[in-house]
Amino acid sequence: MTQQTAVTLNVNGEAISALIEPRLSLADFLRTKAGLTGTHVGCEHGVCGACTVRIDGATARGCLILAIQCQGADIETIEGVADSGSISDLQENFVERNALQCGFCTPGMLLTADELLKENPDPTRDEIRENLSGNYCRCTGYQSIVDAVEITAKQRREGA
Amino acid sequence: MSDKATSQNTISVLDRPNSYIGKTVKRSNAKRLVQGRGSYVDDLELPRMAHVAFCRSPYAHAEIVSIDKSEAEQVPGVIRVVTMDDLMDYCTPWVGTLDHLKGIKSAEQWPLAKGKAFWQGEPVAAVVATSRAIAEDAAELIDVEFNELTPVTDMTRALDPETPVIHPELGDNLCFERKIDAGDVDAVFADAACVVEDTFNFNRHTGVTMEPRAIICDYTPADGSLTLHMSVQCPHMSKNLFAVHLGLNEDKVRVICKDVGGSFGIKIHTYSDEMAAGALSVMIGRPVKFTADRLESFVTDIHARDHVVKARMAFAEDGEMLAIDMDDVTGIGPYSVYPRTSGIELNQVLNLTCGPYKHQNYRAIGKAVFQNKNLMCQYRGVGHPIAVAVGEHLMDEGARKLGLDPVEVRKKSFINDEQYPYTSPSGAIYERQSHHQCLDKLVDMIDYKALRADQSAMREKGIYRGIGFVSLIEVTNPSPAFYGIGGAKIASQDGCTIRLDPTGSITCTTGVTEQGQGTETIIAQVAASAVGVDVENVKVITGDTDIVPYGGGTWASRGAGIGGEAALQAGKALRVNILKVAGAILQANPETLDINEGNIVDIETGTERMPLSELGRIAYFRGDTLPADVQPELVVTRHYVSKEYPFAFTNAAHACHLEVDTETGLVKLLKYWVVEDCGTVINPQLVAEQTRGGVVQGIGPALYEECMYTSEGQLINGSMADYLLPMAAEMPDIIVGHVTTPTLTSELGAKGVGEAGTAGAPGAIMNAINDALSPMGTRVAHMPFTPDKILKALGKI
Numbered sequence: 001m002t003q004q005t006a007v008t009l010n011v012n013g014e015a016i017s018a019l020i021e022p023r024l025s026l027a028d029f030l031r032t033k034a035g036l037t038g039t040h041v042g043c044e045h046g047v048c049g050a051c052t053v054r055i056d057g058a059t060a061r062g063c064l065i066l067a068i069q070c071q072g073a074d075i076e077t078i079e080g081v082a083d084s085g086s087i088s089d090l091q092e093n094f095v096e097r098n099a100l101q102c103g104f105c106t107p108g109m110l111l112t113a114d115e116l117l118k119e120n121p122d123p124t125r126d127e128i129r130e131n132l133s134g135n136y137c138r139c140t141g142y143q144s145i146v147d148a149v150e151i152t153a154k155q156r157r158e159g160a
Numbered sequence: 161m162s163d164k165a166t167s168q169n170t171i172s173v174l175d176r177p178n179s180y181i182g183k184t185v186k187r188s189n190a191k192r193l194v195q196g197r198g199s200y201v202d203d204l205e206l207p208r209m210a211h212v213a214f215c216r217s218p219y220a221h222a223e224i225v226s227i228d229k230s231e232a233e234q235v236p237g238v239i240r241v242v243t244m245d246d247l248m249d250y251c252t253p254w255v256g257t258l259d260h261l262k263g264i265k266s267a268e269q270w271p272l273a274k275g276k277a278f279w280q281g282e283p284v285a286a287v288v289a290t291s292r293a294i295a296e297d298a299a300e301l302i303d304v305e306f307n308e309l310t311p312v313t314d315m316t317r318a319l320d321p322e323t324p325v326i327h328p329e330l331g332d333n334l335c336f337e338r339k340i341d342a343g344d345v346d347a348v349f350a351d352a353a354c355v356v357e358d359t360f361n362f363n364r365h366t367g368v369t370m371e372p373r374a375i376i377c378d379y380t381p382a383d384g385s386l387t388l389h390m391s392v393q394c395p396h397m398s399k400n401l402f403a404v405h406l407g408l409n410e411d412k413v414r415v416i417c418k419d420v421g422g423s424f425g426i427k428i429h430t431y432s433d434e435m436a437a438g439a440l441s442v443m444i445g446r447p448v449k450f451t452a453d454r455l456e457s458f459v460t461d462i463h464a465r466d467h468v469v470k471a472r473m474a475f476a477e478d479g480e481m482l483a484i485d486m487d488d489v490t491g492i493g494p495y496s497v498y499p500r501t502s503g504i505e506l507n508q509v510l511n512l513t514c515g516p517y518k519h520q521n522y523r524a525i526g527k528a529v530f531q532n533k534n535l536m537c538q539y540r541g542v543g544h545p546i547a548v549a550v551g552e553h554l555m556d557e558g559a560r561k562l563g564l565d566p567v568e569v570r571k572k573s574f575i576n577d578e579q580y581p582y583t584s585p586s587g588a589i590y591e592r593q594s595h596h597q598c599l600d601k602l603v604d605m606i607d608y609k610a611l612r613a614d615q616s617a618m619r620e621k622g623i624y625r626g627i628g629f630v631s632l633i634e635v636t637n638p639s640p641a642f643y644g645i646g647g648a649k650i651a652s653q654d655g656c657t658i659r660l661d662p663t664g665s666i667t668c669t670t671g672v673t674e675q676g677q678g679t680e681t682i683i684a685q686v687a688a689s690a691v692g693v694d695v696e697n698v699k700v701i702t703g704d705t706d707i708v709p710y711g712g713g714t715w716a717s718r719g720a721g722i723g724g725e726a727a728l729q730a731g732k733a734l735r736v737n738i739l740k741v742a743g744a745i746l747q748a749n750p751e752t753l754d755i756n757e758g759n760i761v762d763i764e765t766g767t768e769r770m771p772l773s774e775l776g777r778i779a780y781f782r783g784d785t786l787p788a789d790v791q792p793e794l795v796v797t798r799h800y801v802s803k804e805y806p807f808a809f810t811n812a813a814h815a816c817h818l819e820v821d822t823e824t825g826l827v828k829l830l831k832y833w834v835v836e837d838c839g840t841v842i843n844p845q846l847v848a849e850q851t852r853g854g855v856v857q858g859i860g861p862a863l864y865e866e867c868m869y870t871s872e873g874q875l876i877n878g879s880m881a882d883y884l885l886p887m888a889a890e891m892p893d894i895i896v897g898h899v900t901t902p903t904l905t906s907e908l909g910a911k912g913v914g915e916a917g918t919a920g921a922p923g924a925i926m927n928a929i930n931d932a933l934s935p936m937g938t939r940v941a942h943m944p945f946t947p948d949k950i951l952k953a954l955g956k957i
Contacts, residue, residue: 101678142856143894
């Protein structure tokens with residue numbers, strides 16, 4: 001159980017190597033081995049969505065996959081997308097619309113919302129709500145999040 | 161000097177040029193959080209930090225026969241394994257009582273179970289190790305022999321003679337009892353044109369903060385200091401309690417609270433596992449981190465509500481409500497929670513039921529009883545959701561029975577505007593409320609006639625829609641009457657220190673705290689307005705007891721009303737001090753000067769005379785150029801405590817529109833509206849978002865949330881997969897409107913807004929469902945209103 005294994009993950013474009021226990025989740029790897037504490041652990045059951053990250057471009061629950069399963073994979077976290085500026089419009093609209101309060105669900109919410117907008121550039125409010133239903137927020141009541149995603153979709157369509 | 165000049169310097173901050181009061185200002189801390197740059201407790205790693213995991217009782221009520229920790233101690237990486245016997249020299253027990261709650265009693269509670277375990281999840285032993293994983297591995301190896309005792313789980317039978325007494329030293333299972341008997345209830349009921357009654361069940365639920373409770377206790381044997389990095393709402397209260405119960409010098413305890421990932425009242429209580437972590441840090445002289453996992457959160461974060469209420473209401477023929485008679489029993493777990501007690505929620509139910517109305521006949525009996533379930537205590541809304549749902553449901557029933565409209569029955573029964581200030585039969589004192597105005601505005605907003613027309617048309621098609629109203633009051637801005645008079649060291653005053661920096665910017669430190677609601681932003685808005693600087697040039701520091709003025713933190717919707725007023729007064733005083741220096745530099749009468757957008761200006765003309773950065777340069781670096789009798793004092797502290805009234809009551813009116821599927825029992829929320837009167841609105845966006853978030857935390861327990869226990873006291877849905885929470889898809893859009901009745905007890909005039917949404921939503925949902933079900937002659941009053949309960953009410957299962 002505590003046998004250490006060497007892994008290398010490409011995290012936000014940087015190769016991160018570490019000796020880890022096979023039981024270490026990707027979320028805990030990111031938090032404790034890579035210092036990327038923007039990935040939050042809310043339930044460890046894959047329900048709340050706070051630990052959402054991108055694995056090889058698709059969103060996934062960081063608590064439901066082991067770091068060792070991600071050997072060689074490209075991982076993107078909120079820190080990575082914040083640094084690259086690739087979702088800065090969405091982030092700005094979250095701030096503008098106050099689509100976050102405590103901020104704990106926000107990194108996962110942003111990555112999920114961005115994925116929705118890539119798959120469906122013109123979602124209805126109901127579709128936004130449906131799509132975000134794998135990410136819990138206890139503070140906002142969701143309406144401001146839906147607003148921020150809706151505004152971003154419109155801006156992206158108009159800018160495209 | 162002109163009269164105008166005088167008035168400019170004494171003018172309310174609300175009317176100053178470039179005031180930020182009433183404007184939507186973006187939260188500066190939100191920019192960090194959207195980049196994943198928050199700083200929550202679990203993000204923090206300290207040198208030599210150890211981790212604690214707990215072995216918890218699997219039984220609701222059991223005697224601990226023996227604990228064998230030898231195997232756990234052998235696990236590599238384990239630093240210490242302890243039971244309560246090992247901690248006896250490091251910690252004293254606590255008892256959750258308050259002097260002003262007459263007769264309240266509870267038993268001594270310890271960091272770890274001492275001889276007996278009283279609820280499933282109570283910590284029994286602790287392992288400190290070099291990692292959390294190792295600590296958990298070892299905790300599983302602790303061998304505890306339990307002797308199961310009969311658990312007390314049904315609160316309605318907790319006081320029966322045949323029910324075991326949980327704490328024999330207390331004599332019975334009654335924690336607290338309160339009675340009110342005002343007016344002549346029996347006579348009014350005897351003569352009433354209409355009497356309605358019902359029995360209500362309010363489910364146990366919990367806060368489910370996205371960030372679980374977390375603490376790092378860092379004791380330094382070198383100087384006897386303890387630094388607590390906590391996810392908490394009330395840093396000074398925690399500082400006091402950890403010092404008292406760990407036997408430390410309070411002056412050497414520091415609480416640092418950075419980002420808090422949701423709290424809602426969960427993070428204002430004394431938790432045995434957190435106190436154990438403190439004792440362990442003192443014992444081993446190293447930092448000890450405890451982060452609750454989600455199962456631990458479900459079985460140890462305080463639970464809320466758990467009431468059974470029987471109530472009846474009397475009406476005159478014209479629909480005026482005349483009297484209410486109610487009986488409330490609430491199950492609070494095995495201890496009254498320290499230090500706020502588990503009697504306050506019950507107290508609030510009795511204080512607030514039918515608060516908007518002018519009836520003078522009110523009888524209520526409330527009992528808080530012990531049981532072998534997780535502890536129950538103050539969570540967002542504290543008693544309000546019960547008080548509102550009971551009173552407002554019966555108002556609707558009365559209207560139905562009398563054949564009147566629910567809006568008319570409320571309007572007939574509201575306290576009249578000219579009756580304020582008003583003392584309710586429960587003894588609550590209201591400065592001024594706007595029930596008529598809020599309900600009128602609400603009826604306009606929702607287009608009530610059109611909704612009723614739609615309802616009728618839909619019924620023809622077999623679609624059952626309902627409209628539910630509630631009118632409510634909310635306790636905010638508490639004075640020492642809440643806790644201080646009961647002997648708890650929970651500050652009701654709060655302070656704000658504001659400093660002019662050499663750059664011309666200002667820095668505020670405040671005792672109120674930030675959990676995402678925007679406290680730091682509204683303090684910045686108030687301070688910027690009071691001093692006269694751009695809000696971008698205001699820095700606000702919260703959550704560090706070594707730095708901020710002594711204060712209560714954020715609970716009971718006090719941040720804006722209490723913390724905001726302290727900031728206002730500090731800002732005004734700093735402005736006076738700055739203008740004294742400016743007068744000396746400019747050789748002008750300070751009363752002819754003002755500060756606007758970071759510049760010293762002439763009041764009369766608005767002409768810019770000098771930027772604050774220049775004043776700062778001279779004051780801080782070239783004091784030699786100032787007259788001998790001018791000593792710049794560019795740091796000012798002011799405090800505020802509410803004195804004239806025990807509380808500043810806010811009021812609101814809610815409406816819910818929903819559809820009940822009579823085949824499946826599912827409830828679909830169509831829309832929700834709130835008209836809120838929280839006095840002066842500092843930031844309309846933040847007020848609206850507090851309201852929306854609050855409403856959804858009320859919708860949750862009305863439709864989904866429930867901590868489900870077996871009769872043996874086992875929580876059977878302690879994971880987020882099993883405990884249902886509101887998700888984006890099911891939630892409606894929530895429209896928020898305002899009526900503004902500032903409190904005259906402060907210059908700012910702000911009351912709280914954090915809890916009114918949660919207070920009103922369960923009642924509004926219940927009333928809307930029952931309105932939808934009314935053609936079938938049935939109704940529901942047992943939350944949560946899950947499909948099975950609705951189908952049962954319809955006689956379909």
